[in-house]
Amino acid sequence: MGVDAVIAQGSEGGGHTGTIPTSLLVPGVLEATRGSGLVVLAAGGMHDGASLAGALTWGAHGVAMGTRFLLTAESHVPDHVKQVYLDSGLNATVVTSAIDGAPQRVIRTEFVDGLESSRGPMRFVRAARNAIGFARHAGTSPLDLLRTARSMHASGDLTWAQVALAANAPMMTRASIVEGDLEVGILPTGQVVGTIGDLPSVAELISGIVGDASDALERVCGGADPRSDS
Ligand SMILES: Cc1cc2nc3c(=O)[nH]c(=O)nc-3n(C[C@H](O)[C@H](O)[C@H](O)COP(=O)(O)O)c2cc1C
Incomplete structure (x- = not known):
């Protein structure tokens, strides 16, 4: 290739x-x-x-x-988000498929815990609520969201809950680590975060x-x- x-x-x-x-x-x-x-x-x-x-x-x-460069002086991640990373220990991360269907290592936040612990219909309700909220935030029309969701569901083995989240996962990650909205709570990180305690240039x-x-x-x-x- x-x-x-x-x-x-x-x-x-x-x-x-x-x-x-x-x-x-x-x-x-x-x-x-x-x-x-x-x-x-x-x-x-x-x-x-x-x-x-x-x-x-x-x-x-x-x-x-990845993680090491995120924690540098020049990284554009807001300071209060960098602080969450700096405060995270070696056991602070989790690999979850609940965000978009593919295993992803993130900081274990309340949002991720909530996704992990909700099952079946509850997981779908939670995912759909977030999907609609973030589609609005991103200016995506409900019809476009539905179209994306339908093609993702048709092409893979994602559940509807995972589809609802996957369509918005990049937006949610951006809201968390670029815009600094910690309530969104998707903070991708390597386990190495637990060994990093400084922000060098x-x-x-x-x-x-x-x-x-x-x-x-x-x-x-x-x-x-x-x-x-x-
Ligand atoms: C915040 C964050 C976002 C990432 N986003 C992507 C991505 O969109 N696509 C991708 O292929 N890898 C992504 N990665 C993985 C990195 O490119 C890199 O392979 C990984 O961070 C290496 O592991 P380390 O974090 O232990 O250094 C991301 C990693 C982090 C920490």
Whole structure:
């Protein structure tokens, strides 16, 4: 398909995610793509020099980070939302399919707990109420919402409750982390959020990660340099 690079995101990663941890997924993807010339980036839990050094020793070409970049000085996420992330521990996340039918790692908020615990008709009522509310917010007409919902339901195995939410999930995520409406409560995050307690600039972050990875590789194997092109 003309793809140049693959990001292999393990289960600890933020947002939509699978069940295989990064430490097992990345070596598997490297094995599967050996000889193809594809660049493979490791993702899910990457945040510091040690994780970059680890990924390079598996044979990955580099790392991709989501949660770590969300928690930087330049990130546009409002400060009070960043604070919720900073206050979240390693056990503060949950993988739920209740939002749009696909497993997604988010901070366990009241809204997510409510979705997880409501079943059958109640889940549909809750989902539909949110769908209608957010369609109004986004300026989507009820007819367009219905059309989207019908085609999503027809093309997959989503329940009507999941369809109602899935049609609005991107809007709800945007309302939560861009507009800062915490009542909406969809805050995608990696488990690594539990280890992050600062908001560095991106320049500080990158130079710290590269320097620490370089030191770690020097210590362990006497000199492989993550700054080199090889
Ligand atoms: C707030 C947030 C939103 C995300 N949205 C998307 C998305 O829309 N599409 C996508 O492919 N991945 C999305 N991701 C996943 C990231 O691109 C990345 O693969 C993931 O965050 C890596 O795991 P980490 O958070 O442990 O670094 C999102 C991650 C976060 C934290």
